[in-house]
Amino acid sequence: MGEYFTLFMGAVIVNNFVLTRFLGLCIFFGVSKNLNASVGMGMAVTSVMTLSSILAWAVYNYVLHPYNLTFLTTIVFVVLIASFVQLLEMIIKKHAPALYNMWGIYLVLIATNCIVLGVPLLNAESHFSFLKSVVHAIGSGVGFALAIILMASLREKLQYADVPKSLQGLGIAFILAGMLALSFFGFSGMIPL
Amino acid sequence: MNNPNQSLWEIFYKGLFEQNPIFRLALSLCPALAVTSTVVNALAMGLSVLFVITANNVVVSLFRHWVNPKVRVPVFITSIATIVTVVQLVLEAYFPELFKALSIYLALIVVFAIILARAEVFAAKNTVVPSFFDGFGMGAGFAGAMVLIGVIRELFGAGTIFGFQVFSDAYNPVLIMILPPGGFILIGVMIAGINLFGEYQEKNRAAKAKAGATPALQGSEA
Numbered sequence: 024m025g026e027y028f029t030l031f032m033g034a035v036i037v038n039n040f041v042l043t044r045f046l047g048l049c050i051f052f053g054v055s056k057n058l059n060a061s062v063g064m065g066m067a068v069t070s071v072m073t074l075s076s077i078l079a080w081a082v083y084n085y086v087l088h089p090y091n092l093t094f095l096t097t098i099v100f101v102v103l104i105a106s107f108v109q110l111l112e113m114i115i116k117k118h119a120p121a122l123y124n125m126w127g128i129y130l131v132l133i134a135t136n137c138i139v140l141g142v143p144l145l146n147a148e149s150h151f152s153f154l155k156s157v158v159h160a161i162g163s164g165v166g167f168a169l170a171i172i173l174m175a176s177l178r179e180k181l182q183y184a185d186v187p188k189s190l191q192g193l194g195i196a197f198i199l200a201g202m203l204a205l206s207f208f209g210f211s212g213m214i215p216l
Numbered sequence: 217m218n219n220p221n222q223s224l225w226e227i228f229y230k231g232l233f234e235q236n237p238i239f240r241l242a243l244s245l246c247p248a249l250a251v252t253s254t255v256v257n258a259l260a261m262g263l264s265v266l267f268v269i270t271a272n273n274v275v276v277s278l279f280r281h282w283v284n285p286k287v288r289v290p291v292f293i294t295s296i297a298t299i300v301t302v303v304q305l306v307l308e309a310y311f312p313e314l315f316k317a318l319s320i321y322l323a324l325i326v327v328f329a330i331i332l333a334r335a336e337v338f339a340a341k342n343t344v345v346p347s348f349f350d351g352f353g354m355g356a357g358f359a360g361a362m363v364l365i366g367v368i369r370e371l372f373g374a375g376t377i378f379g380f381q382v383f384s385d386a387y388n389p390v391l392i393m394i395l396p397p398g399g400f401i402l403i404g405v406m407i408a409g410i411n412l413f414g415e416y417q418e419k420n421r422a423a424k425a426k427a428g429a430t431p432a433l434q435g436s437e438a
Contacts, residue, residue, distance in 0.1 A: 148319070
C-alpha cells in the first residue's frame with residue numbers, strides 16, 4: 024500500500040510532469056490563461072491518460088512484449104492513443120452531448136500530446152504492474168491538473184500587473200512557471216526516490 | 217501557396233531566425249527543453265529532430281498525391297513515428313549513453329507539433345527539394361536554439377561546455393541553471409530578449425521610414 028502511495032505522491036508533487044519533466048507544456052501554456060478551461064483540461068487529461076495507460080499496458084504486456092516487438096512501442100502507442108481519443112470523442116458526442124459540449128474541445132487538443140503519450144511510455148519502460156500503471160497515470164494526471172490550475176490562478180492575477188511589453192505573454196508565463204517549479208522543488212526531499 | 221520565386225536559401229533561412237521554431241513560433245517548445253541541461257544532450261536532441269523533420273518532409277512530399285486528404289494526419293503521424301523509431305534504434309546501437317540520457321524524450325519527438333505542422337503546411341503542398349530545405353532549415357533552427365540553451369545552462373550551471381571546464385575552480389556553479397526551474401526562467405528571459413530585439417528593429421525601421429532614407433542601402437548595412 025505504502026508503495027502505491029509513494030508512487031502516487033511522487034507523480035503528483037515530487038516528479039510533477041509539467042514542472043520537473045517539461046511534459047505537456049503546449050497545453051500547459053496554451054490553456055492556462057483561463058481558470059475554468061484549466062479545470063476542464065486537467066480533468067480531461069487525467070481521465071484520458073488513465074484510460075490510455077490501461078489500454079497501452081494491455082497492448083504492451085500481451086502483444087508487444089511476448090512477441091519481442093518492443094521496438095515498435097513508439098509507433099503502436101501513438102496510433103493506439105490517437106485513435107482511442109478519437110473514438111472516445113465520438114462515443115461521448117453520441118451518448119453524452121452535455122459532457123461533449125463541456126469537454127469535447129479538450130479531447131481534440133490532447134489526441135497527440137506529449138504527456139498523454141509520455142506516461143504510458145514511462146510505464147512500459149519501467150515495467151510497471153497493472154495497478155502501478157494505473158496509480159502512476161492517475162497521479163500524473165492529478166499533478167498536471169494541480170500545476171495547470173495553480174498556473175491559471177497566477178496568470179489571472181497577472182492581468183492586473185504592469186508587465187514590461189517585451190515580457191508580456193509567453194515570456195512572463197515561462198518565468199512564472201520557473202517560480203512555480205522552484206517552489207515545487209521544496210518537496211523533493213519529501214519522498215526518497 | 218508558396219511563392220515560386222522563393223529561393224531554396226530563403227526557404228532554408230527562414231527557419232533559422234525569422235520563424236525559429238523555439239523562440240518565434242513557440243511551437244514544440246515541449247519536452248525538448250528537459251534535455252538541455254548539458255550541451256551534448258541538447259545537440260543530440262537537436263540533431264535527432266533535424267533528421268526527423270527533414271526525412272519526414274521528404275517522405276510526405278513524395279507521397280503527397282497518394283494520401284487521401286481525409287486520412288492525412290494519421291498517415292503523417294505514422295510516418296513520423298517510423299522515422300523516430302529509426303533514430304531510436306540507431307542511437308541505442310551506436311550511442312547507448314546518449315540514448316539513456318534522452319530516454320523517453322526521444323520517443324516523444326513523435327508528438328512535437330513543429331514536425332506535423334511542417335508536413336501539413338509545407339511538405340504536403342510542395343515538391344521534394346523545397347520540402348527538404350524547409351525541413352532542414354526548421355530543424356537547424358531548432359537544433360541551434362537547443363544548443364544555445366544548452367550552452368548557457370551548462371556554462372553557468374556547471375562551469376563547463378561539452379564537459380570541458382571553462383570557468384576556474386573558484387567559480388561557484390549556479391545549480392538552479394541545470395535544474396528544471398532554471399530552464400523555465402532562462403527560456404522566459406530569452407523569449408523576452410528576442411521580443412526586445414524585434415521591437416528595437418521595428419523602431420529602427422519606423423525611424424528610417426520617417427526620415428525618408430533609402431531602405432535598400434540601409435538594409436544591406438544591417
